[in-house]
Amino acid sequence: MFESSLKQMGDALRARKISSVELTQSYLDRMARLNPQLNAYISIDAEKSLAQAKAADARLAAGSADALTGIPIAQKDIFCAKDWLTTCGSKMLHNFVSPYDAHIISQFNNAGAINLGKTNMDEFAMGSSNETSYYGPVKNPWDTARVPGGSSGGTAAAVAARLCAAATGTDTGGSIRQPAALCGISGLKPTYGVCSRYGMIAFASSLDQAGPMGRSAEDLALMMNVMAGFDERDSTSLQRDKEDYTRDLNKPLTGLRIGLPKEFFAEGMGADVAKAIEAAIAEYKKLGATIVDISLPNSKLSVPVYYVLAPAEASSNLSRFDGVRYGYRAPEYSDLADMYEKSRAQGFGAEVQRRIMIGTYVLSHGYYDAYYIKAQKIRRLIAQDFVEAYKQCDVIMGPTSPSTAFKLGEKGDDPVQMYLSDIYTIAVNLAGLPGMSIPCGFGDNDMPVGLQIIGNYFDEARMLNVAHQYQLATDWHSRAPQGI
Numbered sequence: 001m002f003e004s005s006l007k008q009m010g011d012a013l014r015a016r017k018i019s020s021v022e023l024t025q026s027y028l029d030r031m032a033r034l035n036p037q038l039n040a041y042i043s044i045d046a047e048k049s050l051a052q053a054k055a056a057d058a059r060l061a062a063g064s065a066d067a068l069t070g071i072p073i074a075q076k077d078i079f080c081a082k083d084w085l086t087t088c089g090s091k092m093l094h095n096f097v098s099p100y101d102a103h104i105i106s107q108f109n110n111a112g113a114i115n116l117g118k119t120n121m122d123e124f125a126m127g128s129s130n131e132t133s134y135y136g137p138v139k140n141p142w143d144t145a146r147v148p149g150g151s152s153g154g155t156a157a158a159v160a161a162r163l164c165a166a167a168t169g170t171d172t173g174g175s176i177r178q179p180a181a182l183c184g185i186s187g188l189k190p191t192y193g194v195c196s197r198y199g200m201i202a203f204a205s206s207l208d209q210a211g212p213m214g215r216s217a218e219d220l221a222l223m224m225n226v227m228a229g230f231d232e233r234d235s236t237s238l239q240r241d242k243e244d245y246t247r248d249l250n251k252p253l254t255g256l257r258i259g260l261p262k263e264f265f266a267e268g269m270g271a272d273v274a275k276a277i278e279a280a281i282a283e284y285k286k287l288g289a290t291i292v293d294i295s296l297p298n299s300k301l302s303v304p305v306y307y308v309l310a311p312a313e314a315s316s317n318l319s320r321f322d323g324v325r326y327g328y329r330a331p332e333y334s335d336l337a338d339m340y341e342k343s344r345a346q347g348f349g350a351e352v353q354r355r356i357m358i359g360t361y362v363l364s365h366g367y368y369d370a371y372y373i374k375a376q377k378i379r380r381l382i383a384q385d386f387v388e389a390y391k392q393c394d395v396i397m398g399p400t401s402p403s404t405a406f407k408l409g410e411k412g413d414d415p416v417q418m419y420l421s422d423i424y425t426i427a428v429n430l431a432g433l434p435g436m437s438i439p440c441g442f443g444d445n446d447m448p449v450g451l452q453i454i455g456n457y458f459d460e461a462r463m464l465n466v467a468h469q470y471q472l473a474t475d476w477h478s479r480a481p482q483g484i
C-alpha cells in the first residue's frame with residue numbers, strides 16, 4: 001500500500017478493500033518505527049488522526065467520498081490546524097495550539113483527508129536544509145548524514161520515506177522545489193494567489209505560496225484539486241473558476257516548446273546534476289518536444305533581490321511575535337520593553353534574527369530607496385524576462401538545485417553558501433510563476449537530482465502533464481530510498 005498512488009489508494013478505500021482506519025494505522029506504525037531516525041514530524045497525534053479516519057470510513061460507507069477521502073496526508077507545521085500544536089519550527093510558537101484551521105487545512109478536512117501529523121521545517125520557513133528548526137534537523141532518507149533540503153524538509157523526507165501518502169509544503173524562494181529535488185520526490189509551487197495563505201504563518205507575504213508534495217505528478221494534480229480555490233479571507237487569493245488539475249494528464253507532448261535559459265546552464269551547476277538534467281531533456285525530445293534557447297538576463301540578480309525583499313517582509317510579519325498574546329514569553333523581565341526584547345531574543349533562532357535585522361535595516365529611513373525600492377524595480381525586470389521568454393516557449397526547464405543533498409553541518413556557518421541553494425528557484429517566486437521539481441536521476445553519492453519545470457501563469461495543468469508524461473516514460477519517481 002505504501003507504494004500505491006493516491007488514485008489507487010482512493011480506489012481501494014472506495015471499494016472497501018481497506019478501511020481508512022487500517023490505512024492510517026499502518027502509516028502511524030511506520031512513523032513510530034522510522035520517524036525517530038528521520039525527525040520528519042514535529043507533531044504526531046494518533047488519536048486525532050484515527051478519529052478523522054473513522055469519520056472518513058463512515059463517509060466511504062455512505063458513498064459520499066471524494067478523491068482523497070480517507071487518505072493520510074501530512075501537513076507542514078506552518079499551517080494552523082485547529083487543536084494541533086502549530087510551531088512553524090520555532091521556539092517562539094512551541095506552545096501554540098491553534099484555535100482555527102488554515103484555509104488549506106479546512107479544504108483537506110472537507111475532502112475527508114486524514115491529517116497524519118505536522119511536519120518539521122526550517123524555523124519560520126527560513127532555510128534550505130532544515131537545520132534551523134527548533135526541533136532539530138531532519139535527515140534525508142536516502143542518506144541520513146545528509147540534509148533533506150528546506151524549508152519543507154520534513155514534508156519531503158516524510159513523502160520519500162513513505163511516512164505519508166502525500167503532504168503539503170510552502171515555497172517562498174524554493175522551499176517546495178529544492179527539498180523535493182534533494183529527497184527524490186515531486187513538488188509544485190502554484191502561481192501566486194492560487195492557494196489561500198489564510199492561516200499559513202507568514203514569512204514573506206508577496207512570495208509565500210502553498211503547494212503539494214508527493215511521489216508523482218498525478219498525485220500532485222489530485223492534491224491541487226483540493227488545495228486550490230478562492231478564499232475571501234486572503235486578499236491576494238485569486239477569484240477564478242474551479243479547475244480540474246488532472247484534465248490535461250495523458251495529452252501527448254508533440255510540439256511542446258521547452259525553453260532552456262542559458263543562464264541556468266552556465267557556471268554553478270554541479271557536473272553530476274548537469275548530466276542528469278541533460279539526460280532528462282533528451283528524454284523530452286524523444287517524447288516529441290522541441291528545444292528553444294532562451295535567456296533570462298536578470299535572473300542572476302534574483303538571490304540579492306530576494307535577500308532584500310524577503311527579510312523586509314519578514315521583519316514586518318514577525319513583529320507580531322512579541323510575547324504578549326501567544327507564543328513564547330521570557331520568564332524574567334523588568335518592564336514591557338524588556339519583556340519584548342527578551343522574549344524575541346530567546347524565542348527566535350539565529351537565522352530568523354539575522355533576517356529580521358537585515359529586513360529592518362533595508363526598510364529604515366535613508367536605506368529604503370537604496371535597497372527596498374531598487375529591489376522592487378529589479379523584481380519587475382526579472383518578471384518581464386519571463387514574459388519575453390514565454391513568447392518563444394511553453395515551459396522552461398533547468399535544474400532545481402545546483403547540487404544534490406549536502407552533508408548536515410556542511411553549510412551551517414556560511415549563510416551565503418546556503419542562500420545560493422535557491423539560485424534556480426527564487427526568480428520564479430519573484431515573478432509569481434508556477435514551478436515544479438520532479439526526480440530525474442541520481443548524482444554523486446547516489447543522491448537524487450531534481451528537474452525544474454517552470455510554467456506560465458496558471459499553466460499548472462499543462463505542467464503537471466509535462467511531468468506526468470516523463471514519469472510514464474521513466475521510473476525515477478518510483479525509486480524508494482533503501483536502508484532506512
Ligand code: GLN
Pocket residue numbers: 125126127128150151170171172173174175176203310422
Ligand atoms: N531558502 C530560502 C530562504 O531561506 C527559501 C525558503 C522558502 O522558500 N521558504 O529564504
